[in-house]
Amino acid sequence: MKYPVQVLPVHEENSYLLSVVDLPGCQVKAPSIDEGFLLLNDAMSAHLKILVEYGEPIPKAKTIDEHMKLSTTIAPIWALLDFDIVPYLGKSHKINVTLPELLIKQIDDRVTKSSHYKTRSGFIAAACVNELAR
Structure with a gap:
């Protein structure tokens, strides 16, 4: 944020x-x-x-x-x-999320090219925080 x-x-x-x-x-x-x-x-x-x-x-x-x-x-x-x-939002819980294959590929490409995101889950969590903040 x-x-x-x-x-x-x-x-x-x-x-x-x-x-x-x-x-x-x-x-x-x-x-x-x-x-x-x-x-x-x-x-x-x-x-x-x-x-x-x-x-x-x-x-x-x-x-x-x-x-x-x-x-x-x-x-x-x-x-x-x-x-x-994200690290201050509480304990992490594993959930099952269904996403389109192309979207997953785009997320994975962004994660591998950016030092800001360490994992796919971190990217999705950051996107959720940004969307909820709007």
Whole structure:
């Protein structure tokens, strides 16, 4: 899922504050934006693990446009962080799914050509998450 990230310079400290606005409290401070995104991946992972532990739903990501309409911050920098939430959706269960042969071939081709997807099941799970988020 692509989560909007608000990046604010902290001039007094010569650093940046990166916040995943759809996950209240999920933010990091870093000396550079690049380092901030590395730290933010770990922060999001920890944040989502806590939500899952307490049985809370994973918040749906809003668009940057939606956040810009609500933001009172003057001239923030906006970015998108593509974060795989599938591992935080709970225990996996095996199901029997029937799909057309050509569709299975297209899925398998995409999985083998992309480092983003490790398995056919992962691809299908990501597609389902994206469709449900619409």
